Amino acid sequence: MSEIIKLHGLKKNFGKVQALSDVTFTVNPGEVVGFIGPNGAGKSTTIRALLGIIKRDAGEAKIFGKDVWKDSLDIHKRISYVPGDVSLWGSLTGGEIIDLFLKLHGGGNKQKRDYLIERFELDPKKKAKGYSKGNRQKVGLIAALSVDSDLYIFDEPTSGLDPLMEAVFQEEVAKIKETGKAILLSSHILSEVERLADKVVIIRQGRIVETGTLDELRHLTRSTITLATEGDVAEIAAVNGVHDFEQTDDQATFSADNQHINDILQEATKLGVKRFEAVPPTLEDLFMRHYEG
Structure with a gap:
């Protein structure tokens, strides 16, 4: 139409x-x-x-x-x-x-x-x-x-x-x-x-x-990941696409480029995943991408 x-x-x-x-x-x-x-x-x-x-x-x-x-x-x-x-x-x-x-x-x-x-x-x-x-x-x-x-x-x-x-x-x-x-x-x-x-x-x-x-627009910005592992979760900080990494005990929160989510999952699996949560970017995230600064 x-x-x-x-x-x-x-x-x-x-x-x-x-x-x-x-x-x-x-x-x-x-x-x-x-x-x-x-x-x-x-x-x-x-x-x-x-x-x-x-x-x-x-x-x-x-x-x-x-x-x-x-x-x-x-x-x-x-x-x-x-x-x-x-x-x-x-x-x-x-x-x-x-x-x-x-x-x-x-x-x-x-x-x-x-x-x-x-x-x-x-x-x-x-x-x-x-x-x-x-x-x-x-x-x-x-x-x-x-x-x-x-x-x-x-x-x-x-x-x-x-x-x-x-x-x-x-x-x-x-x-x-x-x-x-x-x-x-x-x-x-x-x-x-x-x-x-x-x-x-x-x-x-x-x-x-x-x-x-x-x-379609969500690929333009990053998802927020919460990850807890059996092994040392700090190793994830070195994976491509990981940003703003923060760790508390065996749990970490960080932002991730969506094209690298699979790489992050593969590395996390080697450490033994206890918890994995991925929150896609909101419309506010997409909006701020164009207006912050």
Whole structure:
């Protein structure tokens, strides 16, 4: 099937500042793509360009095979979007705003709306001017998730939510994923992305620095090994691919290059293995690889 989102060579300048440079990635049907990077890396600028809010300076940007700038009205009929800071009409209640969003979109499932209001523990009768940031986010999320869209774009959607509500959001996104919908999830919560994403796109200073599944990217960094042996475990420190070796009695903890795991296992077997644990690198490890220092 053709890509839901296709970005190729996307560039955007604000005066002399180059915000985006050669941003290229795709989102396929039924795929959750985690879009990560620190503040100022270009995530929100990319998303605004995708939504047709700002005009790109160069490159290709398509959703459903249509140009995001020229065909934005047609595209918006089939997508749901939640920004990182939802602005609301203060004189309206949360319930009224949700219904207005659904009416503006032209669709929406009222049963799903009521279910989500209960799940997110939102008081729909309270005026929006009395809402906290977290409750404003809930209004945006409930409205977006109540619509049966072909593409969901979330830009830091759980900003301001407590951990319990973050978990509710993750569960609802997982349900959408099961129905085969495409999702672009920009988030600073790496555990959230790691749980939900099929593919990860890491952006740094307006450029894409890594793209791939977590399994594909994990070869780029090291696993953490805990090893206990009958013989002198200190001998493992000399094996190729072993780094940051620390020993306590007959047990050692160290990081290991994944291509050398087999060599380490062979040497450990000669010493008599009592315990061997290997923890693959997390998304945070992969992320920090590009940002530390």
